[in-house]
Amino acid sequence: MERDMFASLSPLDHRYWEANQDLFTELSSYLSENAYTKYQLKVEAALVRALAERGVCPSQVAEEVEGACAAVQPNDVYAEERITRHNIRALVNQIRERVSDEAKPFVHLTATSADIMDTARALQYKDVTDAVLLPLLKKLMQWLIQMATAHKHTPQIGRTHGQHAVPITFGFYLSEYVSRLGGRVAQLARARERLPGKLAGAVGAYNAGALFFPDPEVFESEVLAQLGLRPAPYSTQVVEPEYLLDFVHALVSTFGVLANFSDDIRHLQRSEIGEVGEAFEPGQVGSSTMPHKRNPWNFEHVKSMWKEFMPRITTVYLDQISEHQRDLTNSASSRFVPEIVVGLAACVNRLVKVCGRLSVDSENMARNFTVGAKRAVAEPLYIVLAAVGHPDAHEFVKQLTLQADATNQDLLSLLEDNPEMRLYWDKLSDTQKEVIADPTRYLGIAARKTEQVCQYWQAALADVWPGKS
Amino acid sequence: MERDMFASLSPLDHRYWEANQDLFTELSSYLSENAYTKYQLKVEAALVRALAERGVCPSQVAEEVEGACAAVQPNDVYAEERITRHNIRALVNQIRERVSDEAKPFVHLTATSADIMDTARALQYKDVTDAVLLPLLKKLMQWLIQMATAHKHTPQIGRTHGQHAVPITFGFYLSEYVSRLGGRVAQLARARERLPGKLAGAVGAYNAGALFFPDPEVFESEVLAQLGLRPAPYSTQVVEPEYLLDFVHALVSTFGVLANFSDDIRHLQRSEIGEVGEAFEPGQVGSSTMPHKRNPWNFEHVKSMWKEFMPRITTVYLDQISEHQRDLTNSASSRFVPEIVVGLAACVNRLVKVCGRLSVDSENMARNFTVGAKRAVAEPLYIVLAAVGHPDAHEFVKQLTLQADATNQDLLSLLEDNPEMRLYWDKLSDTQKEVIADPTRYLGIAARKTEQVCQYWQAALADVWPGKS
Amino acid sequence: MERDMFASLSPLDHRYWEANQDLFTELSSYLSENAYTKYQLKVEAALVRALAERGVCPSQVAEEVEGACAAVQPNDVYAEERITRHNIRALVNQIRERVSDEAKPFVHLTATSADIMDTARALQYKDVTDAVLLPLLKKLMQWLIQMATAHKHTPQIGRTHGQHAVPITFGFYLSEYVSRLGGRVAQLARARERLPGKLAGAVGAYNAGALFFPDPEVFESEVLAQLGLRPAPYSTQVVEPEYLLDFVHALVSTFGVLANFSDDIRHLQRSEIGEVGEAFEPGQVGSSTMPHKRNPWNFEHVKSMWKEFMPRITTVYLDQISEHQRDLTNSASSRFVPEIVVGLAACVNRLVKVCGRLSVDSENMARNFTVGAKRAVAEPLYIVLAAVGHPDAHEFVKQLTLQADATNQDLLSLLEDNPEMRLYWDKLSDTQKEVIADPTRYLGIAARKTEQVCQYWQAALADVWPGKS
């Protein structure tokens, strides 16, 4: 059924589809109702193929059913469902209608609806993760690695509590996200890998399968092997909910890393900070009434999408509970899980685009560094004084900084005339003196750590996506 | 843009649209992107009309703009937005393109984007509540009232902890939902009534408006009065988030009442209980593999939808936080709020339909009552014994019930021979003796309470929806 | 049982108790287990008093029971509960032990445990709201009102998206929180007012009460009237969960307003912004290693506490669901609800203290204003140009601002030489010209709005807390 896109009810199907047409068309091929039906038909076909291999039905029956599965359209299934009020029975009826009477009995034989649906879902999530999510995340990782490497020596004032702390480099800052996003990608890859299929029947005890095979578990493995899946070690009517939950946890915690990154970047774009900027395109408008505005709206958008999708994992925690061999109260709710994949993919895509044109305002970064570094010298000063024996170095330096603030002087200039200071100055090593005189030397191992992290994840990316880099 | 419905990404736009075509088409006319644009255009038109009434522009300019607003289509706006990257500027440009040069400057004059958007949202939520949500809820309330009244005298065993407790009536049970749902409807009506509009400019201080009027707040009221809205008492760039939050709280807590009702009913349908049943339609299938199954799937569906939508209020709690005069991190997230309305409306609609064909199995209800009531007599027995002076009635009766359980006898039959009992029996009033002998007399004021609650809400319904019953 | 405070498991009972000793001692007198027991005993006493007034027992029985209720200690109840495994039966046994055999039967007569517990909870929440929460919130409101009024004319650059927008005043900014916090206080007062008591027996049908009175509902009102409560219009074994839910919604949404305020203030304290500051106390340390640090940790603390307590409302939404006449799955969870009150009270208290010593850095505020206002002139310029007939004022001004950015010039200085500008300049009114020349005149009605909001809520405070101001 065709419908005006803007008549849709979900912003994923109107506004954000419009803004991400290529991506959403691709996501639709894995996650829409069309796709779900297609995957279910794939499972039904695999089942009959396996029955034929076991000799339960002739191999031409399998071929017939495979042909029928290729022909059935979602519209047909929905039309049938209006009668059966049961989605998989409708699907089965539509396959049966397209095969000979001889083949009819073997369609869906030994299976329960959830066998088909849970297995199809596992396939969808695996495929969309491999084909869309991981490649997008890889692009973002590569931008981060490249940018971090390029700026591994660019001094930036570190900030804790929104206050200038001690120096870092901009590359070191970015490598935080190389590391955290890398960790989540690994978690996601692991969770997708573990998603199992299932063909254990109506209550998980292989009751129906055991009518035909002494080893219905082996038969289950045969069906699933055709689809590239492993069976769940135990099922009720449905697969244990924790596999999906771990997958969604990986999605949502990846989203959290993006939200943190976006918050950071939009704060770095504050009028008073201005260390980075998002390039404006010709024709673009910042505000309908304030023609001078340039807003970090893409990063705000990612934060906002995270606020929409993060709480949805609560639904999946609730779906852990299903009475006895299964109640249906996870049925509707689990149909919304694909939206979390969509929301995340859209945001990674957005970040890949907007980061590609992110500019660093070196002047502002240097200016803020200079302001902050003047006071930041307090830390190394306290530490080296302590190391050379000042019994109360922290308090001594704290008092100096209060004095500097009160008199609006540099901490360094106060040092020169300080009699207590003179007692210790000569005990400092040359390097220590230099660090105190020049805060750009108080960068710790920022550059080296940046390299390490980037190199580690550059290599790991290849592992996570073998054959895909 | 036309698109295959089954290519959509949200189940609201495929599966649940398909299952609720009339309802969702109607909801779409209030909540889709088409509708949002239409409402925004309505606000822009009202603004220029008010400018004309103030003499800022000629009245034919207002007419011109009104005409243009009627002509602009969402597709035009989206095409323009691809250039401006700003949705309201795109809308404004499209209106401006359709009016004379003389009229152009007055389009959107004094307004900021959020003035248009927040006001449009308030209108959408009010209209959909009045036109769709409240009438649906009223239907459900009426079914509840009617059913409760019909069964006000039908004995049912009360259940606490899933264990038989003391008697109630089925009507009394249903009146719980008359009362709770009624309370939520009143809350919803109040929250919808309080949703304000806003025309206070880019930071809420009426900076732009004050360039034209000494009383921009009065002007704001004039614009909003045309739309049937009141202004917010204070705004930043956006309306205070608590109005929307209270509205969503009303939606979500209404949903919670439906979820509880659905849980109750599906437990009453358990194979072992069987007090109610959902009529099966010809052709309907309960399970793809178990031909004998009749599942309470509609009630499971409602519970499942609640699991999907309840957690989403967390997003709205998160959206309370917006830095300074506003950050944009509530922009994408607030676009998903209409889905909560859709989810709730779909479930009320589902319940209206399925309750209409709910059957009560009087035989099973009576059987369960009899089993439970036998032991339930323990409560009145303990109480009247206490009242006539037994110093330890609770313990005495508890021991009797343990004895009854151990010997598999009726509590009542044990009483007859109990020497301690005989000490007190004569002190009981006739009514008290009758209640102990016949548990159907131990119903408290179940029937009277049912009437009270139903009458109260029957009358209140007229109030909540004046002119709509 | 005495225990080392620092052996406690909840930070409310160690760290935050230590930091708020007076407040937490007071909160404990309403919300601890001691307090809960005390309130339950109050309800049991009121019940027997009402029984005596109805002539069910002699009035000296009521006196006896009242005396016993005053004597029972939580430790006694807990010791008894180790035997009964039932908290209210333990309480009842302990009262019974302290009265004559004649009085024993009348203790708890007609009541079920939930009658006592739900009624006690309503009393606790009402009392703590009136005695602690509302007075604290009033103090914070008064600080806000006073500060907003004092700064109603102090120019501040408005900020949207973290970017300089158009001018406001600092008082206008603060009045946002006067208004939002005021709105929540009103909501909280309303929700606390509506918390009902209950004495409707084991399944809500007054089964036990009806053994004694033809009008058990009236009897319920009599008991509750002694406690200052109204009965719930309908109950199962427990009060409808929505009353408590609305109360918690009021608490949590109040918390959200505080979190937003705290975020705002800590961003205003950023090193680069520095418009406000929290006075440092002698001896205070900002960082264990960076002696120069002054962190906005109190405001960070409030945000952090909101992150802890906001999600807990999900528990209360979950507790809407209780099967049939009640399951016990809300029992443990509802015992944690008082913690939300504690968390909120602690944060209001913290803000009252820290706001009292908040300093405004007028110099920085003025400096940021000047920087931002230079570009902010774009808005009034576009608007007045549009009003005098420029057909494309927004685009014209946007191009000017891009030019200003590119050439690092003031927007105003660019205007002078602009030929297009000269076409319109003479059409502007003197006031309009002045606004463009001097952004401190582009404040809209910031000061007037500040006064309005403050006056409204100053007056409303008296209403919300009659006799308490």
Next chain:
Amino acid sequence: MERDMFASLSPLDHRYWEANQDLFTELSSYLSENAYTKYQLKVEAALVRALAERGVCPSQVAEEVEGACAAVQPNDVYAEERITRHNIRALVNQIRERVSDEAKPFVHLTATSADIMDTARALQYKDVTDAVLLPLLKKLMQWLIQMATAHKHTPQIGRTHGQHAVPITFGFYLSEYVSRLGGRVAQLARARERLPGKLAGAVGAYNAGALFFPDPEVFESEVLAQLGLRPAPYSTQVVEPEYLLDFVHALVSTFGVLANFSDDIRHLQRSEIGEVGEAFEPGQVGSSTMPHKRNPWNFEHVKSMWKEFMPRITTVYLDQISEHQRDLTNSASSRFVPEIVVGLAACVNRLVKVCGRLSVDSENMARNFTVGAKRAVAEPLYIVLAAVGHPDAHEFVKQLTLQADATNQDLLSLLEDNPEMRLYWDKLSDTQKEVIADPTRYLGIAARKTEQVCQYWQAALADVWPGKS
């Protein structure tokens, strides 16, 4: 400071402590403020030891500091914090006070507060997991394994949608929880293993450490190795939040499995089902007013605790966001995380106790089985008919079951006279005929699967807890 336990504000510190005294005393030794301080002192001591090993200070300094660390008490630290307003500075001052002037400078040298706190937290969570959580979970697993094995052949009617489905065994049902709980235990063990320590200084770049060592990362490893921890691959001021998040995810999803199990068991205890029961203790009371009640309150309690603790993971997802090198908004919130461990441990402990006295009512289980199995024969009947060539077996059997319901007859008895049936009967194998005649033979591989699952996890338990079984 000693305080009456019942004056506490958290139910963990009064009611649930009272109910779990041994357990909570043990948990307190890992998770209280006393414990946190003790762990922090442990980290400070390890730091100075490592400094001495590197030759930065003499080894007797390390000994002095170790001695001081053993002597400092939480009360001292809190008293000091009242002056410093900084917890770790207070700790450091208290250590310094107890050592010679020579040793003073080396206390906390190169460290920032978060180095100490994050590392201490990792140790706490590891230790409590190993010493308390995993052993408790193991006990529960062992009960499940034992019970499942014992009942691997006990027929039970499978239930989907609360409706009788097809047969399983009670042991097969229990092995669901062996498998799911086992999976979570493995996840928990993995997440605890990955919790890292940190000694990377104020912004993560080892600024301070690099003043002393060319290889501050190696030094970090040396400190942490003494504590049995590995360093985080990257840190800002704090450890990447995802490690803790994964740990809490493991906790909360384990809790979800327990909640599902508890729901199952309490439904199996419903008056109408009665397949299992919780043994009542002498003196125990089920209801304060209904002396006959036996409630599944322990299982309700676990569900209720899950409702309290599950939503708290939202806080940890929120804590993923920390601006730049760290803001403090995760500080208060992270102090509540230990409560989740406590809540979970309390529930596992409760289940271990109550499961130990869970009785199976074989009579009721058999009765329900018989009722359900009569109709359950529909599934194998449909399947074997299909397999022998019935073209529309599902519909045929569905009609038969409708007829059986309508006429109140057994499905089997209807078969005998059915002419269509006779066409196929002879084609069935003997085994197939037997299954249809006797539903206790339609158990699939329930028993074998039970064995497999139990054997797998019995072996795996040894792996997860080497040396602890």
